Amino acid sequence: MTPILRVQPGQKPCLVVWTAAAAKEIFRKHDATFASRPSMLIFYILTGGRYRNLGFAPYGPFWRRFRRIANTQLFSPAVHASHEPIREREIHSMLRVLLEDSYKGKPINIKSWLTSVTANNMTMMLTNKRIFEIGADNDEKKRDLEDLMRRTFALMKRAKEMDPNDTEMPDDIDVLLNTSLDDGDWLADRDIASLVVGLMNAGTDTSANTVEWGMAELMANPEIRKQAQAELDAVVQDRLVKESDIPNLPFLQAIVKETYRMHPSVPLSQRHESHQPCVISGWEFPALTELILNLYAIHRDPSVYENPDKFDPSRFTRNPKVDPLAGNDFYELIPFGAGRRMCAGHHLGNVTVTSMLANLLQCFE
Numbered sequence: 001m002t003p004i005l006r007v008q009p010g011q012k013p014c015l016v017v018w019t020a021a022a023a024k025e026i027f028r029k030h031d032a033t034f035a036s037r038p039s040m041l042i043f044y045i046l047t048g049g050r051y052r053n054l055g056f057a058p059y060g061p062f063w064r065r066f067r068r069i070a071n072t073q074l075f076s077p078a079v080h081a082s083h084e085p086i087r088e089r090e091i092h093s094m095l096r097v098l099l100e101d102s103y104k105g106k107p108i109n110i111k112s113w114l115t116s117v118t119a120n121n122m123t124m125m126l127t128n129k130r131i132f133e134i135g136a137d138n139d140e141k142k143r144d145l146e147d148l149m150r151r152t153f154a155l156m157k158r159a160k161e162m163d164p165n166d167t168e169m170p171d172d173i174d175v176l177l178n179t180s181l182d183d184g185d186w187l188a189d190r191d192i193a194s195l196v197v198g199l200m201n202a203g204t205d206t207s208a209n210t211v212e213w214g215m216a217e218l219m220a221n222p223e224i225r226k227q228a229q230a231e232l233d234a235v236v237q238d239r240l241v242k243e244s245d246i247p248n249l250p251f252l253q254a255i256v257k258e259t260y261r262m263h264p265s266v267p268l269s270q271r272h273e274s275h276q277p278c279v280i281s282g283w284e285f286p287a288l289t290e291l292i293l294n295l296y297a298i299h300r301d302p303s304v305y306e307n308p309d310k311f312d313p314s315r316f317t318r319n320p321k322v323d324p325l326a327g328n329d330f331y332e333l334i335p336f337g338a339g340r341r342m343c344a345g346h347h348l349g350n351v352t353v354t355s356m357l358a359n360l361l362q363c364f365e
C-alpha cells in the first residue's frame with residue numbers, strides 16, 4: 001500500500017500522508033516547499049482578508065518574522081519558566097473546586113474543568129486576566145472573549161500607552177505592542193488581535209482534549225493508572241506534584257506519549273500548501289498542492305507499532321527516546337506536526353497536559 005494518497009477534491013491536488021516513513025521523506029526533503037498554508041475562505045474571514053496570523057499566514061517574510069517573535073518572545077524557555085506560577089495557581093484553584101464537589105458527592109464534569117484551566121492559562125499569559133469559571137458555558141465565554149478582543153483592542157492599546165506606570169508582569173499583548181518588524185514597522189492592532197485570538201483557540205481545546213482522553217484510557221485501564229499513581233507516590237511523596245518533577249516521572253511521560261499516539265487532538269493536521277513544484281517518490285506535484293498529515297493513521301501504523309489499537313504506555317518506557325517535541329526526528333509520533341509549521345506552543349501544550357494529568361492522578365483514586 002502506498003503511503004501517500006493523492007486526491008483532487010477541487011481544482012488543486014491534495015496529498016494525504018499516512019505513514020511515518022512518508023512523513024519523514026516529505027519533511028526531510030520538502031519541508032520548505034510545503035511550509036505555506038492554503039488561502040481558505042475561513043482564514044480570509046478570520047483575519048479580515050489579511051492572512052496575518054501565525055497559523056494561517058502564507059510562507060514568506062511576514063510569517064517568518066512572526067514565528068521568530070513567537071519563538072523568542074512568547075514561547076522561549078525563559079518566558080515559559082516565568083509563566084509556571086500561573087499554570088500552577090490555575091491547576092490548584094481548579095483542584096480545590098473539584099475536591100469540594102467530590103466531597104459533596106456532586107458529579108464532576110472533567111471536560112469543563114480542563115477547559116477552564118487551559119483557557120485561563122491562555123488569558124493570563126495573553127492579557128494578565130483570568131476569565132473562565134468551571135461549570136460555566138465556556139464556549140460561549142470564549143466567543144464573547146474573542147469578540148471583546150477584536151472590538152476593544154485599540155482601546156486596550158491606548159490604555160496601556162496612557163499608563164506608563166503599569167507594573168504588572170508584561171503579558172503577551174505588551175510584548176507584541178513593543179515589537180517591531182524587520183522593516184521597522186510596528187505590528188498593526190488588527191494583526192495582534194488576530195494573533196491573540198488564534199493563540200487562544202490553538203492553545204485551549206487541544207490540551208484539554210488530550211487530558212480528557214488520557215483520563216478515559218486510565219479509567220479503562222486501572223492497572224496502568226495504579227502504576228502511575230505508585231510512581232507519583234514514590235517520587236513526589238506528600239506534597240503536590242510540580243512541573244519540575246516531570247523529568248523524574250518516566251511512566252507518566254510514557255502515558256502522555258501513548259495518549260498523543262492514540263488520540264492526537266488534531267487527527268488531520270492543519271493543511272500545508274506547496275509554493276513550487278516538486279517530485280515525491282517519483283511523482284510530480286505542481287505548486288499549490290495541499291498536504292495533509294493523517295496523524296491518526298501515522299500513529300497507528302502497524303509496521304511501526306505492534307497492537308496499534310492497544311493503549312500500552314510500556315512501548316515508550318522501552319523506547320524512551322521517542323520525543324513528540326523533537327519535530328524532525330521521530331516521525332512515528334508527531335502530535336504537534338513537524339517541520340517549519342510545527343505547533344508553536346508545543347512545549348506549553350506538553351507541560352500543561354502532563355501536569356494536569358499528574359495532578360488528577362495524585363488527588364483522585
Ligand code: HEM
Nearest residue numbers: 054055202203206207266269270336337341343344345349
Ligand atoms: C496538546 C496540545 C497541542 C497540540 C496536540 C497541538 C497540535 C498542533 C498541530 C498538529 C498543529 C499543526 C502543525 C502543522 O501544520 O503541521 C499546530 C499548530 C499550531 N499550534 Fe498547536 N497544539 C497544541 C497546543 C498549542 C498551544 C498551547 C499553542 C499556543 C498557545 C499552540 C499554537 C499553535 C500555533 C500558533 C500553530 C500554527 C503554527 C504555524 O502555522 O506556524 N498549540 N498545533
